[in-house]
Amino acid sequence: MQAVWLYSKTIVPKVPEAIINRDRLYALLKRNPHPRVTIVQAAAGYGKTTILSQWVHQLDEPAAWLSIDIMDNDPSRFWQYVLKAIAQATRQPIDERLEHLFDLQYMPPFELIVDSLLNELMIIESSLHIVLDDYHHIELDIIHEMISRLINYLPEHVHLYMASRTKLPLPVASWRVKNCVTEIGTEELSFTYQEVEAFYQKKHIIMDKTDFCRKILSETGGWAAGVQLGGISEERSAGSLDNSTSFVTEYMMQEIFSTLPESTQQFLLQTSLLKVLDPELCNDLTESSNSYEQLAELVDQGIFTIRLSPKKQTFRYHQLLAEVLEQERNNRYTGEELEALVKKAGGLLYARGEFNTAIDLVLEQQLYTLADQWINEQLLDIFYSGQIRLLIQWVDSLRAAACTVHVETLLIYAISLMTIQDMEKVAVVTKELDNRHEQDGWKDKDEHAELVSILISLKAYVHLALGNLDTFIELITKQVNRGLTNGKWYHAPVHYNLYHAKLTRTPLGTKGNYSSISDIRAFLEIFRQTDFKEHHVMGYSYGLFAEILYEAGQLEEALLEIKDGLHYAHRFNDRGLYVPLSILKGKIFMVQGQSAAAHTVWDHTLNQVPEWYWQRSIQAMKALAYLKENKIEAAETELFKTDRPEPLQIELGQELWLLVYCRLLMAKRAWQEALKIGLQVHEYAAKIDQIDLMIEASTLTAICYKQLKQESLAYVALHTALMSGSQSGYKRIFVDEPGFDHLLKDYQTYKRIKGSFQEEIPLDYLEELAAMGKPMEFLDEGLAALTLRERDVLRLLVSGVSNREMAKLLFLSEGTIRVYLTRIYSKLQVKSRAQAILRAKEWDI
Template identity: 25%
Template sequence: MPHKNAESVLPEPVGASIKVCSPRWIEGHPCACGGVGAPKVVSNQARTGCKKAARPIVGMGHSPFVLEVVCILEREKAPAGAGRPRAPSARRNIELQQTFLNPSICRFCRGAILAAQGFIGGLPQMCPDVTIKEVVSHESTPKTMTIEILTTKLYIPRPRPELVPRPRLLSLLEAGIHRKLTLVAAPAGFGKTTLVSAWATAGTRPFAWLSLDVPDNDPARFWSYLVAALNTLPTLPQPFTSPDSELDMAPLSPARLTELLNQLATLPAPCVLVLDDFHLIHDDTIHEAIAFLLDHLPPTLHLVIATRADPPLPIARLRARGEVTELRAGELRFTHAEAAAFLYTVTGIAFTEEHIAVLAKRTEGWAAGLQMAALALQGTNQPGTTPDVTQFIHAFAGSNRFVLDYFIEEVLESQPATIQDFLLRTSVLTRLNGALCDAVLSDEAGTKPRASAEILKALDAANLFLVPLDDHREWYRYHQLFADLLQNRLAQTAPQLAPKLHQRASLWYEAHAQYSEAIAHALQGTDFERAAALIERTVEAVLMRSEVRTFLAWLEQLPESTILHHPTLCLYQTWIMLMAGNPWTLIESRLETAIHAAESFPSQTTASVPAKAAPLLSFIALYRGEVEEAAVLSERALAEIPPEDTFLRSLAAWSLGISQLATGHTADGKALLEEVTRASRQAGNILVAALVLCHQAEMAWREGKLHRAQQLYKQALDLATDADGQRLPIAGNALMGLGEIYREWNTLDVAEDAFKEGIALTERWSEVSALDGYIGLTQLHYERGDTESAEASLRRAETIAEHFDTTDIDDLLVALLRARINVHRAAAGDLASAAAVAQWLEERQLDATGLPREDHSYTVQHLQKYELLVLARWLHIQGQHDTALNVLQTVLPRFVARDRPGMILEVLALQAVILSALGREPEALDTLKQALNNAAPEGYLRTFLDEGPPLRRLLEQVISASEKRHTYAVTLLAAFEAESPPATPRPSPLFIPAPAALLSEREREVLKLLPSGLSITDIASRLYISSNTARSHLKNIYSKLEAHSRYEAVARAQELGLL
């Protein structure tokens, strides 16, 4: 039977008088383990020769080795040489150690041995300090890409021996194993982790476990730990790795998760994945990824989520399908019988039914509350007395806050002073091991105690809210609720102590190269100068991994004055503001602040701030289309930034390469970008290397080299991926580029995945970088006929462009896309779209001549060719085919460079359609053949498919007129035949006069009255206008509808859906 005062076995400092392990103490305290190998009658004198312990202890069932220890402890009270027992032999030491390590031995016996180790000469140390770094570093990854995995987060918490069986809950868990999800959701302290871990260790099926923390609320980090947890499955055929597929995706993307699901489907037997403390996850991307997993989970994997709050997952849908088992607070509350069993197991006291009912009601079946109540009740017990349970339970009342305060006072204060001090001081740590605790507990002189490992193991044995994190019981954490209470207590009793403790923890983590933890403790300890220095040391590595949110979170906790003392941090903050699309006024202000701070606080590190700002200024110039200024600034940066600062020099060289390309120095620009890629890779600068590869891929795409562009984008993806398959946020640029290529190849499903995941990835660090993805999605949805989704994507793009005011290029691009879509809608009779096109043409100063504007800026010249192409389409649907053809054949070629074959293909396709509309079929067919010959090697499809039925008819003529089989024409025709019909039929522009879309509001009012048979005079009277005005409106209606009578006008209006 367990002892009623278990906590008293905790060892006091070596050299203190030990009373709790005396023979008299042992005699009155029965054993929980039944005595491992113990006889029923033991003579202490026979075992040890100690006359002071000559009385036999009958029937207690303790291990004889423990009794030996007890008598050795008694010698401390004896005078020197007076009946002292002899030192145990080496063999006896080994046997004693084996007894200590025996899992069947109770905590009281183990506590006695633990207490004795400081007194027994030659006894091997049972609990050495933990110095092993529980971090796995993937050495195959570049230094800046090292992903640290705390393996203790992957261990299944081991159930305690005092665990009360709860078969009703285990049966519920087992019954739901064939469903997709088990959701264990309840407030803190309801035993969620304990229950699931008991199920995991009791069953025969394999379990993978992931204990989540606040830092895991990052998609990239979450992905790393998810894969690491799954790799612990013993039945895994081979470790999960980054698959070399047609399109590798970002972390948590549907395509990336699909690869993972496919690997999970190969598991030879059903397994279970547990995500514990899921309430700490708030990131939408992670929630969406888990929802995707649940939608497609193979039968080989069952997911368990333990959380304090319902996650934003499609629980209702899963519930309707019978695919989720839910265990909530109602199920987890201890029943009357379970509470009785638990209290008896922990305290050894037989509570009355009334006592149990009152205590269960007070705690509402809350497991943590019952446990703290039991510990508090133990603290009221004095040796040789029986606690007044009735008085205790009746005193156990009040509000929840009062009850928690009572627990702290009773549970915490019942511990020895040394243990109280240990608990309070180490409560600032999220994870504990002996070495770390020793460092935190060191005194002002730096002297470190060497007993933390032993205390941790004793606390573990005493069940004092300490959770082991590994099988070796070297790393621990406090129960979260207990940690919160300890931290509150520390803040109340010694508020000045916490900063010092955090500082010591920071120093320890820094010494072990765990800089994120070192920075976190420095910030929590308000040692802002130290935190800033650590951030400054690691900022480039953090940015190279695209961990922008981490960097910003650190800066948000630093006072402005501290940041100003570190102008380099201020400068990098400005970089991020630019990438994130902040308003220009804020960017400019922050940049000026950084430069001014460098002047105000001169030092060796701040002297180069103006030079370091030059690459940033050069990119700002590029955003504004000022390419010559960008080149000057880039060259200045390369001249002034020292060679060892490879990160900023690579940014400057990249900017210079872009400037050279924009100013026509194509060969020089390409060569420089190649060199930047090579040097960045060599230096481990993943961020710049991946971005430059994406830029090179974009150039290849513009040159019509789609396969080469695909190859470069994939190189960027591989580069932005570590050994575990984790994607950096910068990989989103490559994904969106691939989406555009796959859209052109008409593999729309793959393209949509690429766009969406590229957007999700880039929006986590730069909203404006996602603009290209939304533009691509808009085109894709429109091509599918999904006008609602297309409009939603386009509006999102417009919002991003509006917010990012550093450049006008994004606004012009989005307006250009809106104009092109409005042209199509106007052709189908949408009056609002037609009016919008007319307004856009006026704003952009585009008329039927197609002549260029006087503005010769890079931005205008770069975009004008696209605007002229939209103008040609507008003229075409208006029936002004000759003028449209003139724009395509005369004006536009002056703006289409030779390295834009993709755009030339679009020009040729539209030109063929317009020639056909003019009745010039032979020229139309020749033009189309030229386009087909140019498109075949790279597989262009969407450029032709978007022209619709008119081009398909021409394509059929090409095939029928060709003496030899035109293979690519046949391929393209098959793509036309496979096209899904749009959601709303789109009439051909050749048969719908666009001027019909330009009816004025008054003309539409007149048109609505025509079917009524009213005379012109009556119509004028109804509309309160003169007869002459009514006749004028009717004449305009005839002209725009190409009608010659009222009957024809009505019939035409009905055909077009205007009536």
């Protein structure tokens, strides 16, 4: 479903001519040095929007403005509007550069969006002001968390302003301590006597009573809307103000609404259902032809109507007036009349393609059956456009109202919940779908064949995510036997990996809990002959099996799996598959001693992916390779090529970066700092129950403890890692670590002497690790005769690199490369490149 973006939401509101300058508030806004955020908080009618719009209009620097409404309670919609506002203000296509984050079928992790925005803000050279008006409409905790992160790491040249009627659910107290917030509240916003007097003078109101301004100030408490209402009252000679709790409602009804012609009253009551007043839409709703003239007249008369965009001639009613009109509409119309009006307004919006607005309207007015119908009609477009959070919000409303939701909508709702890892709710919904079948037999209907297929797959992937591999295989086998149904959802693109550098750490990776290779291979032989071979998920079967084979030390077969997996990555344009496979391919080349070939793979991948989080993972892998070559300075340079908002925070799959940073500190012999990071990552891994990450972090902490002379802690950490590794078949995760062979020997000696571990590690497993940890020996005399430089050239030759590329990678001339090749051919007793490559492959080089 194509989203409709309202240009008027990102336009700074026009400042009415009668508004006075409030220098004392400008002084607060000009505070120097500028804090990160200014919070303007007060009840309705205190002039929050007015003072901020006045301030922005007098700035000589770019200012982005977003007028927030209740529909912005969808993180995807909210942040896209923020990006569009910033792009509009800076005249830089930030929204286009980050639009890939919102092309997904589910909401990406909030750090991914916020950190991407922070990176874009860092490269903006000029100062930038960002205003979020009416933030009180935002109720979702995830948006509050995202805003908090944005403010915590906001660059110095960017300032954020937030206007809200209610107290912000943000860590304002900590910002006060850090002196990075300015707060403007009711006391500051309230009019002073001088400002009341100046306001009436500018409005040309003749005050025939000397105490008029003092009376207004006394009865309104300096409330800006009350001051304005008092002026209207005086202009109309309508009487005195009433200082009761219902003052606003009574005043607007008695002093404003009741004085208008009946036709204008009806126009207001009917059109106030709409959030944005488009004259053509108002004409259709009220069956009139002069809506623009009526709206313009309301603006001219000061009847709390705001012109949003002169270009598009759109308007909205002030929130105070809208609330009064809603109350009067409910009082004046019967239930049947009100329902007919809502259906008419919603139908007009729906017919214009404003589907979200239409659905929100009928939900707000409790027409749940109609909302369910429209949601189902637009379901495919909602899913394709990535509005998953909005769908969840809508269906939650329907379920809370005990509305029977369409089966298809309920199923896609369950898939949406799975993408945000709310497995508890997914289980409830899948059970509900099964119960619905018992009641109405929906699964037996031909038109629901595809939905039944999706439900089986959904249950299977939930069990896979929970690590229940046997149940997963059972359900997938059931799916294979019945065959996939090629319907409208069959080709819906699904992104299984947003940012992880290792597929084992995705929801498909069973938390790193591997089954035996023989069992997996048997399953895949059947699985890959089914209809799933045309499905996106098949690529992940190759990628995940490649990672398992790598751990088992079966490198050549792993490379074959990577090759097939990359085919799917390119076919479906999936960087979440492409990057991890490229990282793994380079790792295998490193193990085989092909350092130059590994860097070639990673450099090529870096050129293919623009996203900073993928680049950071690849750079971390290159840094790790440099560490293994004892190039500490090169590793540090590579590791810190991309700035991190918080170097020691685990986020966006960046545990790879942190563990490489840990190894960098170890290389510098900063053991205590390295230990701190290793323990931090292990704590995080235990929290999410990620086995491979716990093993890797435990191994590093064991090495650190050993260097710090805390041997018992070192061997306990290593024993824990080995126990987990032996149960899931992990090997290379240990032997890839420099110094592991010595640590393993010391551990076995300690275990023999102390005998303090109750759980035994299988002896054959320890022997395999010891054997794999030994340096590779060249058994062939011809290969042994090659120098280290000649071996580098031979490895590049095997990887398919041309003479020119070899020269560039090895910093040699092409002539020198030809000389090396001649020597290699002679020592290997071959006559061509092809023969040399075949000979080299015999030695697994």
